[in-house]
Amino acid sequence: MSVHRKSLQTTDAGYVNRNRQKVVRATGRRGDANQKLYEIRCLDCGAEYLANGADIHERLCPNCQNGRPSSGQNAENEVAIGRAAWTVAEAKARFSEVLDKAAVEGPQTITRNGKPAAVIVGSGEWDSRTRRKGTLLEFFQSAPEGFADLDLERAKSAPRELDL
Numbered sequence: 001m002s003v004h005r006k007s008l009q010t011t012d013a014g015y016v017n018r019n020r021q022k023v024v025r026a027t028g029r030r031g032d033a034n035q036k037l038y039e040i041r042c043l044d045c046g047a048e049y050l051a052n053g054a055d056i057h058e059r060l061c062p063n064c065q066n067g068r069p070s071s072g073q074n075a076e077n078e079v080a081i082g083r084a085a086w087t088v089a090e091a092k093a094r095f096s097e098v099l100d101k102a103a104v105e106g107p108q109t110i111t112r113n114g115k116p117a118a119v120i121v122g123s124g125e126w127d128s129r130t131r132r133k134g135t136l137l138e139f140f141q142s143a144p145e146g147f148a149d150l151d152l153e154r155a156k157s158a159p160r161e162l163d164l
């Protein structure tokens with residue numbers, strides 16, 4: 001794995017650092033100290049955020065690894081727009097927003113201790129997918145990248161209350 005990544009610079013699209021943070025693309029904008037800003041995606045939870053070029057090699061996910069917030073002006077708003085993953089605390093504080101996004105943008109992942117714990121799916125999407133596909137397994141297999149890693153054992157058991 002490290003062999004063919006050796007040639008990638010830390011600012012190249014596709015570069016993955018030791019914390020499993022992947023460079024999605026250059027934004028063409030400037031961050032702190034006039035550095036270039038890059039869009040980064042966490043391979044663990046799917047959160048997307050912005051990082052200064054010089055920080056990429058050591059960047060930690062702001063969502064699940066206690067990393068710094070997104071860099072650059074207005075960055076926090078952009079993280080909120082681009083993300084599909086929430087910590088339990090965030091979901092609790094902004095539950096209406098989570099529901100809105102689930103309805104409009106698609107499934108929202110709730111993470112606990114940095115791992116996906118639950119997915120909030122809009123009822124319309126749930127109905128259409130379960131009616132068409134039949135099983136939960138097929139539903140998750142057809143879900144966007146990142147949802148395939150979920151623990152399906154839990155999904156098969158009886159619904160449990162979300163511990164908010």
Ligand SMILES: [Zn+2]
Nearest residue numbers: 042045061064
């Ligand atoms: Zn993460």
